[in-house]
Amino acid sequence: MLPYFNNCRSPIFNLAYPHVSNKNVTVSNMQEEVHRLSTNWRTLLDAMPEMVFLLRETGEVEYMNRSAKGCFGFPCGGRATTCLREVSQQCGTILNDADDCDATEQGRVTETLIDTTPVEYSSVPFVGYTGEKLIMLVMRDITQRKNFERELLQFNTSIETILQQKISELQASEETRIRLSRQVNSLKTQLGFHHKADQMVGRSRKMRELREMIHQVAGSDATILITGESGTGKELVANLLKATSQREDKPFLKINCNAINDSLLEADLFGYEKGAFTGATARKVGKFEVVDGGTIFLDEIGDISPRMQVSLLRVLQNGEIIRVGGNEPIKVDVRVIAATNVDLAQAVKDKKFRLDLYYRLNIINIDIPPLRERKEDIVELVSFFVNHYREAFKKEIDFVPKSIINRLLAHDWPGNVRELENLIQRAVLMAKGKMITEADLIFDQDPRIEQQRVDTFNIDDKLGALPLKAIVADFEAAIIHRALDKYNGNVSTAATQLKLGKTALYDKMKQHGISAKHIKQSKRN
Numbered sequence: 001m002l003p004y005f006n007n008c009r010s011p012i013f014n015l016a017y018p019h020v021s022n023k024n025v026t027v028s029n030m031q032e033e034v035h036r037l038s039t040n041w042r043t044l045l046d047a048m049p050e051m052v053f054l055l056r057e058t059g060e061v062e063y064m065n066r067s068a069k070g071c072f073g074f075p076c077g078g079r080a081t082t083c084l085r086e087v088s089q090q091c092g093t094i095l096n097d098a099d100d101c102d103a104t105e106q107g108r109v110t111e112t113l114i115d116t117t118p119v120e121y122s123s124v125p126f127v128g129y130t131g132e133k134l135i136m137l138v139m140r141d142i143t144q145r146k147n148f149e150r151e152l153l154q155f156n157t158s159i160e161t162i163l164q165q166k167i168s169e170l171q172a173s174e175e176t177r178i179r180l181s182r183q184v185n186s187l188k189t190q191l192g193f194h195h196k197a198d199q200m201v202g203r204s205r206k207m208r209e210l211r212e213m214i215h216q217v218a219g220s221d222a223t224i225l226i227t228g229e230s231g232t233g234k235e236l237v238a239n240l241l242k243a244t245s246q247r248e249d250k251p252f253l254k255i256n257c258n259a260i261n262d263s264l265l266e267a268d269l270f271g272y273e274k275g276a277f278t279g280a281t282a283r284k285v286g287k288f289e290v291v292d293g294g295t296i297f298l299d300e301i302g303d304i305s306p307r308m309q310v311s312l313l314r315v316l317q318n319g320e321i322i323r324v325g326g327n328e329p330i331k332v333d334v335r336v337i338a339a340t341n342v343d344l345a346q347a348v349k350d351k352k353f354r355l356d357l358y359y360r361l362n363i364i365n366i367d368i369p370p371l372r373e374r375k376e377d378i379v380e381l382v383s384f385f386v387n388h389y390r391e392a393f394k395k396e397i398d399f400v401p402k403s404i405i406n407r408l409l410a411h412d413w414p415g416n417v418r419e420l421e422n423l424i425q426r427a428v429l430m431a432k433g434k435m436i437t438e439a440d441l442i443f444d445q446d447p448r449i450e451q452q453r454v455d456t457f458n459i460d461d462k463l464g465a466l467p468l469k470a471i472v473a474d475f476e477a478a479i480i481h482r483a484l485d486k487y488n489g490n491v492s493t494a495a496t497q498l499k500l501g502k503t504a505l506y507d508k509m510k511q512h513g514i515s516a517k518h519i520k521q522s523k524r525n
């Protein structure tokens with residue numbers, strides 16, 4: 001018989017048995033009722049799957065339900081008793097502070113080990129029938145739950161390990177893919193793979209590296225500065241950059257910054273407002289607006305004025321332009337590719353070029369090596385130009401002797417590929433038979449070339465030997481040379497006298513391999 005369930009002060013009694021009226025209570029039926037309740041409570045507690053204990057503060061067990069007995073035996077001994085004592089001590093605070101202790105503290109679920117059995121328990125203060133303070137402990141064996149938790153943890157850990165393995169495998173295969181794609185690109189380059197827009201002849205190591213770099217940087221929208229001596233092929237590089245960029249099918253404009261004067265260049269690039277200057281009768285949009293979304297190639301950038309440098313800096317820094325005579329900034333989305341044969345770093349030191357603009361332009365620098373540093377390309381270039389001009393001039397040349405090749409390999413090519421091209425063009429024109437001879441080779445610095453051009457143009461010499469197109473080209477070169485010679489190599493004056501724009505004259509000079517610098521030098525000597 002367990003007296004501890006005679007806790008009739010609990011309101012539960014009245015709620016559970018409302019038919020027991022206080023007025024009709026006799027001692028005997030009171031005893032009966034107590035017995036009945038006590039039996040009911042015991043039955044109820046024994047039916048519970050949880051283990052229920054009533055403990056004294058000292059840890060002695062006063063009551064155990066069936067589940068508790070099943071688990072620990074009754075009276076329980078060994079380590080279980082010690083554990084229960086420890087538990088009762090922990091719960092002692094609840095007992096002692098029962099009045100202050102809040103409900104959550106009293107019912108708090110705690111986990112512990114009894115022997116090797118993991119359990120969770122909660123405790124509440126309980127008053128015995130003699131009024132002594134007890135602890136009611138409701139405990140649950142959580143071995144199975146713990147096993148599940150352990151299995152779940154193991155499962156999660158192994159899932160994580162598997163995922164990490166898979167991620168590393170994917171990363172490794174991505175790295176392999178990138179490495180292989182690089183190798184493929186490099187092999188393609190080595191095998192002479194040519195993008196359809198690649199007009200550059202040459203498979204030397206330096207040219208292969210150059211191509212690789214172009215392909216690497218073309219995709220980004222970064223500003224690119226192409227440097228290299230005159231005639232190395234900067235325009236060809238710019239063409240290939242544009243053709244392999246994301247703006248491939250967008251507008252592409254080439255501007256020679258050296259060819260027109262400063263104010264015209266500014267108006268041309270940035271546009272102008274009506275009334276900005278005499279003759280500005282209507283607003284005009286500039287090249288930067290026209291080419292919006294596309295690419296602008298600014299050739300000879302090293303020669304622009306300080307004022308132009310400021311305007312250009314604004315475009316590169318903020319992506320906006322201001323029309324001449326206007327003050328509204330206009331947003332533009334234009335990729336800038338610039339080129340120069342001027343040493344910009346030196347120009348910065350000489351205070352001729354702004355340092356901030358230099359940094360903005362020089363985000364990616366593609367430097368084209370001079371021809372003298374890649375002489376392996378000469379044979380291929382000669383063959384390419386001979387074929388080209390043989391077709392153009394309807395000549396039958398099919399042989400370039402080894403002695404000529406050796407002569408070309410020994411030359412230093414200060415004018416680079418342009419000089420070689422002009423030399424071959426002249427040689428093809430001059431050649432009498434099916435092969436080029438020593439006599440047909442006239443190098444740019446050769447006084448004969450100056451003489452040949454300044455001499456009166458003799459049509460009879462050429463009639464029958466050359467097609468009309470070649471004679472006209474030769475004639476045009478002679479006239480331009482004569483004009484430059486007359487005006488001491490001054491391109492602006494020569495252009496004015498020939499009633500030609502400065503840009504057009506520069507283009508023709510390039511085409512015919514005429515250098516104003518050489519003419520000036522020969523005049524001085």
Ligand SMILES: Nc1ncnc2c1ncn2[C@@H]1O[C@H](COP(=O)(O)OP(=O)(O)OP(=O)(O)O)[C@@H](O)[C@H]1O
Pocket residue numbers: 199200201202228229230231232233234235236237299340341417418421
């Ligand atoms: N690798 C090359 N293969 C074939 N032709 C080339 C090559 N490099 C240059 N050329 C030819 O040489 C000439 C000069 O090239 P380009 O105008 O691109 O030189 P550049 O470096 O821009 O010269 P500049 O600084 O004087 O403007 C062009 O006719 C061009 O087609």
